[in-house]
Amino acid sequence: MTVVFCNSVNIYAGINGLEVGQAIVIAIILFLNNLLFLISMPQILNFIVSIPQLIGIIHCPIHRIPLINKKTNCLEPSNNHTLINYWLRIRSHLSELQLFRELMVLQCVTGALGLYIYHKQAS
Template identity: 30%
Template sequence: WHLEYNAALSSINFMLFLGFVDDVLDIPWRYKLTLPVVASLPLLVSYSGGTAVVIPNFLRASVHLEYAWAAPIKTLLPFLSIHKGILELGALYYGYMLALTVFCSNSINILAGVNGLEAGQTFVIACSVLALNLTMLDTADIPLRDAHLFSVFMMIPLIATTFALLRYNWYPSQCFVGDTFTYFAGMTLAVAGILGHFSETLLLFFIPQVFNFLYSVPQLFKIVHCPRHRLPKLDPDTGLLHPTFNMNLVNLTLRVTGPMKEEHLTVCLLVFQMLCCGAGLAIRHVLPELYTIQ
């Protein structure tokens, strides 16, 4: 574990430092999306798992590299191969892991803006990751068990520290997390998913963040005006938050439910996060039947 442990700490500490610099200097979005690439390099170099994916049973008959339509793909990507329902991705899998670290590092920072939301979603996702890992510790595959155990050791400190932070960050907040925490939390979860060999399941836990990112794309890429803080508008007379033109899940929730108090909005978003994580755990235990290797 020494190599994985040191690589994990290097990537997490780099993102922690990047978050601090962003809080102080207000880094443009184009750098926020590219700097995690550098932070993920120790993680990718230390990765010792497989680079293949199992094709679902119902797709195996239609996915074959010998078919005429697959000829251009095989020419461009000669390292691709399929054997008994297993698709070897090679370097493409490293590209996927790189994209995952960039996404996770920024996703919690993008879905933010109300007291308790950043720490709350981190706590919910981390608890879901811990639950997944604990259910996998009885596997007979020793390398897989050790990978999940490594993830457990990463999640327990994250859950404990985030719970303590959430106590003071809940409405009315006595402290603010800033980009330092959001980048740290996102990279920690990404590291746990990649080195724990369950990165695909991790994306199921990030369904709200995936939706929020896709919905925010026009603003993130300056197609639509993007202010520094994409927050809802507070009515000082009623204490209610009203939606603004900003394209994120926070404002979308207010458009659907109507104006509400900040603490109620946080609870609503975290309940949605819990439902998605619960669905992710359920899907994770149903899917193995679709991926049996013959």
């Protein structure tokens, strides 16, 4: 489980700060092992959307990060199947900082939702 989890974090990362931010959010509540699944929903979702590339149905390059538009200095989605690229398809062109902020909000919201679900089940 730990190896899959670490690889999921690494696969989901790809922009400056995101991997560190995820690690901080996860480390805060890691002591509650039951929550690992609930707080790592972005990583799990990223793994699910990445399956076609990970098992070889679709070509999987070494780096699956978004493209940088040098004219606008914004990130654009590549043809790779990652949560970051899907987010960029929905949100359009974002700076790396804005993308980082939005994905960290997603990480924090899903972490908070995981805590909420955990405490509701414990009650």
